[in-house]
Amino acid sequence: xxxxxxxxxxxxxxxxxxxxxxxxxxxxxxxxxxxxxxxxxxxxxxxxxxxxxxxxxxxxxxxxxxxxxxxxxxxxxxxxxxxxxxxxxxxxxxxxxxxxxxxxxxxxxxxxxxxxxxxxxxxxxxxxxxxxxxxxxxxxxxxxxxxxxxxxxxxxxxxxxxxxxxxxxxxxxxxxxxxxxxxxxxxxxxxxxxxxxxxxxxxxxxxxxxxxxxxxxxxxxxxxxxxxxxxxxxxxxxxxxxxxxxxxxxxxxxxxxxxxxxxxxxxxxxxxxxxxxxxxxxxxxxxxxxxxxxxxxxxxxxxxxxxxxxxxxxxxxxxxxxxxxxxxxxxxxxxxxxxxxxxxxxxxxxxxxxxxxxxxxxxxxxxxxxxxxxxxxxxxxxxxxxxxxxxxxxxxxxxxxxxxxxxxxxxxxxxxxxxxxxxxxxxxxxxxxxxxxxxxxxxxxxxxxxxxxxxxxxxxxxxxxxxxxxxxxxxxxxxxxxxxxxxxxxxxxxxxxxxxxxxxxxxxxxxxxxxxxxxxxxxxxxxxxxxxxxxxxxxxxxxxxxxxxxxxxxxxxxxxxxxxxxxxxxxxxxxxxxxxxxxxxxxxxxxxxxxxxxxxxxxxxxxxxxxxxxxxxxxxxxxxxxxxxxxxxxxxxxxxxxxxxxxxxxxxxxxxxxxxxxxxxxxxxxxxxxxxxxxxxxxxxxxxxxxxxxxxxxxxxxxxxxxxxxxxxxxxxxxxxxxxxxxxxxxxxxxxxxxxxxxxxxxxxxxxxxxxxxxxxxxxxxxxxxxxxxxxxxxxxxxxxxxxxx
Amino acid sequence: xxxxxxxxxxxxxxxxxxxxxxxxxxxxxxxxxxxxxxxxxxxxxxxxxxxxxxxxxxxxxxxxxxxxxxxxxxxxxxxxxxxxxxxxxxxxxxxxxxxxxxxxxxxxxxxxxxxxxxxxxxxxxxxxxxxxxxxxxxxxxxxxxxxxxxxxxxxxxxxxxxxxxxxxxxxxxxxxxxx
Numbered sequence: 001x002x003x004x005x006x007x008x009x010x011x012x013x014x015x016x017x018x019x020x021x022x023x024x025x026x027x028x029x030x031x032x033x034x035x036x037x038x039x040x041x042x043x044x045x046x047x048x049x050x051x052x053x054x055x056x057x058x059x060x061x062x063x064x065x066x067x068x069x070x071x072x073x074x075x076x077x078x079x080x081x082x083x084x085x086x087x088x089x090x091x092x093x094x095x096x097x098x099x100x101x102x103x104x105x106x107x108x109x110x111x112x113x114x115x116x117x118x119x120x121x122x123x124x125x126x127x128x129x130x131x132x133x134x135x136x137x138x139x140x141x142x143x144x145x146x147x148x149x150x151x152x153x154x155x156x157x158x159x160x161x162x163x164x165x166x167x168x169x170x171x172x173x174x175x176x177x178x179x180x181x182x183x184x185x186x187x188x189x190x191x192x193x194x195x196x197x198x199x200x201x202x203x204x205x206x207x208x209x210x211x212x213x214x215x216x217x218x219x220x221x222x223x224x225x226x227x228x229x230x231x232x233x234x235x236x237x238x239x240x241x242x243x244x245x246x247x248x249x250x251x252x253x254x255x256x257x258x259x260x261x262x263x264x265x266x267x268x269x270x271x272x273x274x275x276x277x278x279x280x281x282x283x284x285x286x287x288x289x290x291x292x293x294x295x296x297x298x299x300x301x302x303x304x305x306x307x308x309x310x311x312x313x314x315x316x317x318x319x320x321x322x323x324x325x326x327x328x329x330x331x332x333x334x335x336x337x338x339x340x341x342x343x344x345x346x347x348x349x350x351x352x353x354x355x356x357x358x359x360x361x362x363x364x365x366x367x368x369x370x371x372x373x374x375x376x377x378x379x380x381x382x383x384x385x386x387x388x389x390x391x392x393x394x395x396x397x398x399x400x401x402x403x404x405x406x407x408x409x410x411x412x413x414x415x416x417x418x419x420x421x422x423x424x425x426x427x428x429x430x431x432x433x434x435x436x437x438x439x440x441x442x443x444x445x446x447x448x449x450x451x452x453x454x455x456x457x458x459x460x461x462x463x464x465x466x467x468x469x470x471x472x473x474x475x476x477x478x479x480x481x482x483x484x485x486x487x488x489x490x491x492x493x494x495x496x497x498x499x500x501x502x503x504x505x506x507x508x509x510x511x512x513x514x515x516x517x518x519x520x521x522x523x524x525x526x527x528x529x530x531x532x533x534x535x536x537x538x539x540x541x542x543x544x545x546x547x548x549x550x551x552x553x554x555x556x557x558x559x560x561x562x563x564x565x566x567x568x569x570x571x572x573x574x575x576x577x578x579x580x581x582x583x584x585x586x587x588x589x590x591x592x593x594x595x596x597x598x599x600x601x602x603x604x605x606x607x608x609x610x611x612x613x614x615x616x617x618x619x620x621x622x623x624x625x626x627x628x629x630x631x632x633x634x635x636x637x638x639x640x641x642x643x644x645x646x647x648x649x650x651x652x653x654x655x656x657x658x659x660x661x662x663x664x665x666x667x668x669x670x671x672x673x674x675x676x677x678x679x680x681x682x683x684x685x686x687x688x689x690x691x692x693x694x695x696x697x698x699x700x701x702x703x704x705x706x707x708x709x710x711x712x713x714x715x716x717x718x719x720x721x722x723x724x725x726x727x728x729x730x731x732x733x734x735x736x737x738x739x740x741x742x743x744x745x746x747x748x749x750x751x752x753x754x755x756x757x758x759x760x761x762x763x764x765x766x767x768x769x770x771x772x773x774x775x776x777x778x779x780x781x782x783x784x785x786x787x788x789x790x
Numbered sequence: 791x792x793x794x795x796x797x798x799x800x801x802x803x804x805x806x807x808x809x810x811x812x813x814x815x816x817x818x819x820x821x822x823x824x825x826x827x828x829x830x831x832x833x834x835x836x837x838x839x840x841x842x843x844x845x846x847x848x849x850x851x852x853x854x855x856x857x858x859x860x861x862x863x864x865x866x867x868x869x870x871x872x873x874x875x876x877x878x879x880x881x882x883x884x885x886x887x888x889x890x891x892x893x894x895x896x897x898x899x900x901x902x903x904x905x906x907x908x909x910x911x912x913x914x915x916x917x918x919x920x921x922x923x924x925x926x927x928x929x930x931x932x933x934x935x936x937x938x939x940x941x942x943x944x945x946x947x948x949x950x951x952x953x954x955x956x957x958x959x960x961x962x963x964x965x966x967x968x969x
Contacts, residue, residue: 013897015894015895016894016897018902019893019894019899019902020879020884020886020894022899022902022905023875023878023879023886023890023893023894023899023902023905023909024835024875024876024878024879024884024886024890025833025834025835025836025874025875025876025906026835027835027902028834029834029837029903031828031834031837031838032828032834034829034832121818121820121821197937198901198903198937199837199839199845199847199901199903199904199935199936199937199938200837200839200901200903201839248901248902249901250837250839250901250902250903250904251900251901251903251937251938253937282841283839283840283841283842283845503901504900504901504902504938505900506900672897673897675897676897676900676938676939676943679939679940679942679943680900680937680938680939680940682940683937683939683940683941684937706840706842706844707840707842707844707845707935708842708844712845712935712937714931714932714933714934714935714941715928715929715931715932715941715944715945716928716929716932718940718941718942720942721940721942
């Protein structure tokens with residue numbers, strides 16, 4: 001039941017509810033929490049990439065003034081964190097991640113012991129006194145080493161260091177298609193290892209609450225209920241005895257949607273010592289020893305007919321997942337995503353794919369905004385560009401001939417795509433660039449010998465993964481549904497509780513917009529509560545662009561049910577059927593008498609304080625709950641990005657001159673918030689395309705341990721983005737919204753890479769890897785003299 | 791040992807002037823200004839993003855100029871006027887300042903973690919350079935890191951605030967000349 005108000009809030013850029021406290025320094029982030037008697041944890045971390053631990057001597061640590069305790073794995077005896085897929089051993093090898101390393105270390109930075117002291121400075125003093133000796137083993141630092149026959153094993157149980165090896169699709173006769181195709185193009189695409197890099201590092205404050213018989217774990221996680229599950233299992237507590245509370249969170253981007261080891265160790269120390277324990281990760285650990293992402297290698301080919309229509313796609317992807325499988329997603333997260341969805345927005349009639357996850361002696365990986373899609377979109381878009389060149393077609397035209405236009409469309413990957421605006425966004429993006437004069441300017445610049453290039457990327461993004469879609473991955477833990485509770489108190493104010501958890505996405509605003517519209521209620525009367533496992537039975541948190549599509553739908557359903565109850569109470573008072581009432585601006589009105597209305601305050605008063613007046617079939621109180629799940633393949637947001645770059649000869653610098661984004665995420669609950677997600681996502685995509693990378697040397701030592709050697713772009717490097725919106729509402733979410741959290745990041749690397757290649761066109765050089773470093777560009781732009789030719 | 795003060799043996803008494811209030815703090819000499827602000831004075835609006843002076847989340851004003859509070863020992867700030875994000879809104883009513891309002895109007899923040907640093911950076915910069923152009927502002931905004939917004943809306947917010955202040959000043963000058 002919708003409100004009768006014309007002034008709906010959904011679709012309007014309402015000012016954010018979160019802003020006043022965040023702008024005035026009154027937010028509460030995890031490091032802002034201070035408890036009486038609180039101690040501070042820091043971790044002794046492995047200094048070798050691969051080795052067996054021969055001795056851990058913490059005697060010196062315990063003598064450092066201010067150090068209260070120091071624990072090893074043997075001291076704490078915790079359960080391991082093990083993520084599983086329900087696949088045979090030939091496809092997936094489960095590996096246990098101990099909370100603290102027991103006998104083996106597998107990456108530089110792996111936690112070996114925890115030091116607890118009176119303050120963080122003293123805890124760091126303690127770290128310096130730790131003596132850990134290792135018998136080094138040969139480190140595996142790249143795909144070639146990992147997959148070599150007889151390679152040393154990161155995990156004894158994983159032969160050839162292969163954790164996942166899945167061949168999801170193989171269209172019959174695909175080899176013949178390639179043999180007979182008039183045009184076959186190949187790419188070899190590698191993408192650098194990145195850190196999702198929320199500006200707030202990870203952290204936790206753990207405390208035993210004796211009265212509630214509960215461990216209260218404040219931690220900045222995107223998945224509070226999953227942290228509760230793992231904490232309870234590792235600590236061998238009933239799940240009831242763990243309460244996870246998420247305070248304000250300084251970004252996550254996926255890095256915080258997996259369960260970390262340190263928050264569990266801090267909790268164990270708090271239980272052991274009977275005092276609150278805080279752990280705040282420093283930037284060095286955050287960069288090199290938390291969770292990384294994105295290092296993939298695609299070997300792909302595509303067959304085209306003479307008109308540029310795709311006949312087949314054949315690809316292998318190897319994802320370097322580092323030392324451990326993350327919980328709950330497993331090392332399958334990247335290869336399974338890439339395998340299932342690589343055909344993307346294009347009509348691909350034949351498809352073969354093999355996806356592998358390999359273990360290396362590097363920090364483990366977590367999902368990072370876009371998960372595989374920035375990379376497979378890059379591989380696909382490189383194939384399109386290469387075919388366009390081969391067939392002498394315009395890059396936009398070849399895409400036009402291949403994008404899906406008839407919906408719903410069931411692809412060769414067995415996924416059914418709901419309606420989107422693939423062709424429309426492509427056309428609009430090209431037109432925007434043309435009307436802004438960029439094609440003319442490029443031609444003029446080329447005549448002057450300048451290197452200006454225009455590049456596009458076309459993609460869709462599956463959002464609103466319900467349990468059906470996640471189940472196809474065969475995760476042992478299957479995310480999908482979400483739950484909402486909407487409660488009205490005696491003053492008529494509304495509390496909404498969700499299982500999703502905003503960390504920049506503005507849910508306090510957007511969820512309140514949905515509830516205010518549904519109930520016909522003043523926006524300021526609605527307050528969202530999130531991120532507390534004791535406030536809601538279960539939830540899957542915020543990742544995979546699921547919150548508005550799924551969480552928002554649950555909220556809308558629950559608010560609708562609360563509205564129904566308000567109408568039922570009013571109808572009972574009037575002695576008429578509920579159908580003859582409607583919600584309007586904080587009141588229930590009679591349809592047959594515009595002047596007759598009962599305020600929500602009045603109805604709440606009846607529901608709670610005069611419940612004797614209620615008919616027998618209406619329970620006292622004003623609470624409604626709802627669960628929402630998506631039972632099909634999910635809903636696809638889509639976009640086209642168009643980028644103009646200039647390459648500078650002297651420095652090899654890639655300057656972005658213009659950036660256009662035409663996006664369609666269905667109904668935008670709050671357009672300003674959607675634009676914010678786009679711009680921020682694009683900035684992160686550009687970061688991956690041009691700047692960010694953590695490399696490892698032959699000893700497995702990470703290159704980046706500070707912002708001095710991990711280049712995070714600033715306002716210098718990130719351009720202004722022109723955004724155009726299209727709106728193809730989703731038919732099965734309650735608000736018509738699709739997810740909007742990741743698209744920007746997905747489209748940017750391919751568009752930037754294509755633009756760079758367009759700028760390089762006169763040189764004949766083509767680049768397929770990211771990040772595109774100044775060295776690479778400089779080399780490509782420097783004509784080789786015969787002596788320099790290798 | 792039941793000492794929960796977190797103090798070592800080597801402590802000193804320092805006096806800090808923060809947002810116009812004088813505080814006496816017993817602190818170890820190695821404690822940074824940002825740690826003293828956050829954990830001793832409980833002014834937790836100033837955030838810590840890197841502890842090595844790159845991200846700027848800890849930016850505060852010291853004698854009116856933006857400073858990385860993670861790179862300064864608290865003892866070094868004795869005798870200086872320190873201004874933090876807590877000073878921007880009206881202390882009585884909580885009403886946001888024009889700069890803060892510009893950030894919310896332009897959606898210049900998402901998670902809000904870097905925001906206090908950008909606010910103080912802009913506060914110090916606009917006081918010094920009220921005539922700054924949007925390009926000047928973009929240049930200064932490049933001093934700090936934000937991972938959520940892509941910076942565009944931060945630049946727009948600060949530019950809008952600067953523009954509004956200039957037109958207000960012009961109107962004020964006009965009124966004055968009329969009187």
